[in-house]
Amino acid sequence: MRYGVVGSGYRTEAFVRIAERMPERFTLEGVVTRTETRVDEIVEDWQVPAYTDLGTFLEHHPVDFMITSTPHAVTPSVIGDLVAREIPVLAETPPAPDVDGLRALWKNVGASGLVQVAEQYPYAPGNAARRALLETGALGDPTWAYVSSTQTYHAVALLRHLLGVEFEPARVSAQQFELPVVDPQTRAGWADDLEPQNRRTTLATLDFGGRVGVYDYTDNQVRNPIRGNRMLVRGTHGELADDQLTRLAAPKQPLRSELTRWQTGEYLSFEERDLYQIGDGERVLYRNPYFGARLSEEEIAVATLLERTGHWVRDGGEPPYPLAQAAQDQLLALAIAESARNGSVVQTEREDWAG
Incomplete structure (x- = not known):
């Protein structure tokens, strides 16, 4: 394409x-x-x-x-x-x-x-695998999601992705805190100055009525190697904490398992380093469509988005991420910023793009 x-x-x-x-x-x-x-x-x-x-x-x-x-x-x-x-x-x-x-x-x-x-983040391998797991019904109905990973509209896209939220009105409440942290790495590269600096942390709840999203982000978190990525999604019958799955399989049968990556090129593997697939011990939840190209997971997400856009144009395939969805992400991200700025609860309503 x-x-x-x-x-x-x-x-x-x-x-x-x-x-x-x-x-x-x-x-x-x-x-x-x-x-x-x-x-x-x-x-x-x-x-x-x-x-x-x-x-x-x-x-x-x-x-x-x-x-x-x-x-x-x-x-x-x-x-x-x-x-x-x-x-x-x-x-x-x-x-x-x-x-x-x-x-x-x-x-x-x-x-x-x-x-x-x-909006590539829902197409990142780990996030795509989490969504595939949710679609199996392993957690029952998702009711709560927490994302401390990327910022603003990207994080909102992930929250909506995990909760299955479309264009529902939301009650948004946010706070901000200035806390010291070292920034060893920025977009400019590795830093020599390791003196802690105050960085803003934004913590917000998005109440969609029966489903709640929690947004947690510290400035430069996405590039700071001493700040990790955390995701939690809870449902009626279990929860997925990062890659750790806890669920009720049957009466009196709580089970634990883990999402695992099958990665080539590790110890005693003579293949080049690449992601092959992600599974939960019972099934394959995600398989890398570009195995052999040795892409980063960010690049896999971008390539997936490009390929789906091409199929949408050429073949009438499913739209990869419609304008209406991205507009809703940004609407909610702006509501988070407004709530944090004014110290008030912001209520969003259905917009014209909701149809």
């Missing part, structure tokens, strides 16, 4: 790497960026065509879809331009920076059916 990217920031690099690693599946036709200087850098560094004008790019490069990897404030206008040209879009998160922007974007392009959003 063929795609192009509008924007050339660090998020674009993931789409470049996927095409480099698996050219038999993915072709990056080129990049549209703002300046001629950046055009020269892209051609040299990424070895793909680059342009400053979207129309010129599209004249020279047939694509199945375009990716927007642009600043938040710019993304809605780029999406609108592509939809006006009847080009399917995979927009980077979030699709709009605020609630008014979400509503305006939906009014502008929602009915087109041409916009998906690049």
